[in-house]
Amino acid sequence: MTQTVQHHLFLCATPTKALCHQGPVGAQCWEQLKKSIKAAGLEDPARKEGVVLRTKADCLRLCSDGPVLLIWPSGHVYGSLLPERIERIVQQHLIAGEPITEWLIKQFSF
Numbered sequence: 856m857t858q859t860v861q862h863h864l865f866l867c868a869t870p871t872k873a874l875c876h877q878g879p880v881g882a883q884c885w886e887q888l889k890k891s892i893k894a895a896g897l898e899d900p901a902r903k904e905g906v907v908l909r910t911k912a913d914c915l916r917l918c919s920d921g922p923v924l925l926i927w928p929s930g931h932v933y934g935s936l937l938p939e940r941i942e943r944i945v946q947q948h949l950i951a952g953e954p955i956t957e958w959l960i961k962q963f964s965f
Contacts, residue, residue: 859905861897862949864888865925866936868911880937881922885911887938888924891945907949920960929954930963 868885888909892898897907917923920934924944931954933944940958947953 858900861902861905861907862929863908863910863927864892865910865912865915865927867913867915867917867922869913883938884922884924884936884941887941888945891942892949895945895950897945897949917961923960925963928965930965931959932961932963933958934960 866881866885866888868881892907892909896902900906915921915923915925915932917932917934922934922936924933924936925931926933926948931948933940933955935958944955944958947955
C-alpha cells in the first residue's frame with residue numbers, strides 16, 4: 856500500500872558550519888517539531904489527508920534567516936524560527952492550511 860504524503864518538512868537543525876544560527880536553537884526547533892507533529896496526529900498513516908513527513912537538514916542554503924523550515928509541496932519557507940513558533944506553524948499552516956505570512960521569507964515553486 857502506498858502512503859499519501861500531504862507535506863514533507865525540511866528543517867535546518869544541525870548546521871555543521873553554523874552559518875545561519877548559533878547555539879542549540881535549531882535542535883530545539885527540531886525537538887518541538889517532532890513533538891507538535893506527533894501530538895497533532897499528523898504521522899498517522901490512516902489520516903485521510905496524508906501523513907506529514909519531516910527531515911532534519913544540515914543546510915538549506917538560506918543562511919541569513921536560519922533556522923529555516925521548508926514545506927513541500929507548497930514551497931513555503933519560514934525563517935528565523937524559534938521553538939515557540941513551531942506549534943503555531945503546525946496548527947495554522949499544516950492543519951488549517953493558512954500560511955503565517957509574517958514569518959515567511961520565501962516561496963519556491965515545485
